[in-house]
Amino acid sequence: MYDFNAIEANRCLVCKKAKCQLHCPISTPIPEVIKLYQSGAVCEAGAMLFKNNPLSVICSMVCVHEEQCKGHCVLGVKGEPISFYKIEEEVSMKFLNERTLLMGERNLERIAIIGGGPAGITIAFIMARMGYDVTLFEAHNKIGGVLRYGIPEYRLSNQVVDLIEEKLIEVGVKIRPNTLIGPVITLDRLFEDGYKAAFIGTGVWNPKTLIIKGETLGNVHYAIDYLKSPEVYRLGSHVAVIGAGNVALDAARSAIRNGAEKVTIVYRKGFEDMPATQQEIREALEDGIGFELYQYPVEIKEEGVVIKAVKRLKDSNQFEEITGSEKLFKADTTIIAISQSPRNNIVANTSELSTNQLGLIVTDESGRTTKEGTFASGDVVTGARTVVEAIAHAKVVATTMDAYCRSLR
């Protein structure tokens, strides 16, 4: 039988100074995992991956492998690089499906995790396995954050996020769904109830706006809202998506999968300037998404978007508007995807928690906020970034929180 992963594992040179590992933001021990895999110790390989990154299965599916492990494989210099992420997916899935995670003794302090995205889930796993009494508060009805309510199902199945949730329960994490911390349960009330430390990993869920006329019309939506449940929207046949990052491309590709006949990305620069990765752009083109480049929106109407052309100034990254170039780009629906910023539910209902001018929570490098006993990481600290970055930093913050709790004993 053709076994792609076994062939990939055997092709791997198991480099001593592995560049794939070096360019992985969470330093996945790739050569060691490959060695275990080659010897048939698949669950042990999975345990090693899980210990380094409790969401390795998710990273195997959503990381930008072409810029990280795969992009730096030495075999890629002259030939085909190793697709380690496929091995990672197989190994991690087997581990999660077949191994029962040991529950910590739960004899350490009570701690609160606010937000069940990659950052909060990572901290919850680590702290629960250390023996902390962990409660995770999640505003949505299920945990996952962007993994469940942002990244579309065709890229990351919710079944995988469900499996992660099962594992959290297995290690003793208590989950309070549909619980928005801030307006009713404040951060201060958590401390009154005996929580010794709190972690904030609430992400960025407010869409940034274009601040142009027409944004409130009935045929205009923000991508971050649309992606929560694309199936409930009636977009019509032609959709314009404004923006060219991963959220814009996910919205465009979801619209095509949910019945739109024609979907066009409207972007004020060229392909080479897009924040989306090459892989995402390639896949969007394969899905038949159109691109209207060097155009920016000046107004949204019931009939579509009024766009104006720009041109790049010679040898520069500056752009100049082309006078008189305004035209109506016809679309039944316009989706706006120009990044997100944090909501202020927690910050507005507590004291001592500092934010910067973008509304992001201010922390030191180890994740300490300006409020005693309160820690934060993930997008709510860095602004919109990536899953693996949220996980990697959450690991650091778990160590900080543990040290803080020890200092109270």
Ligand SMILES: Cc1cc2nc3c(=O)[nH]c(=O)nc-3n(C[C@H](O)[C@H](O)[C@H](O)COP(=O)(O)OP(=O)(O)OC[C@H]3O[C@@H](n4cnc5c(N)ncnc54)[C@H](O)[C@@H]3O)c2cc1C
């Ligand atoms: C559409 C989209 C596609 C993306 N695709 C990729 C990708 O392919 N690869 C990649 O690496 N990155 C991707 N990203 C970025 C990545 O998902 C984020 O960087 C990552 O999820 C950040 O993790 P987080 O835990 O900080 O926040 P989030 O994932 O945003 O999770 C925060 C959680 O906190 C909850 N919450 C918020 N406020 C409260 C409150 N007051 N009380 C209780 N709970 C609260 C939210 O409901 C949410 O569940 C994508 C982002 C989007 C929006």
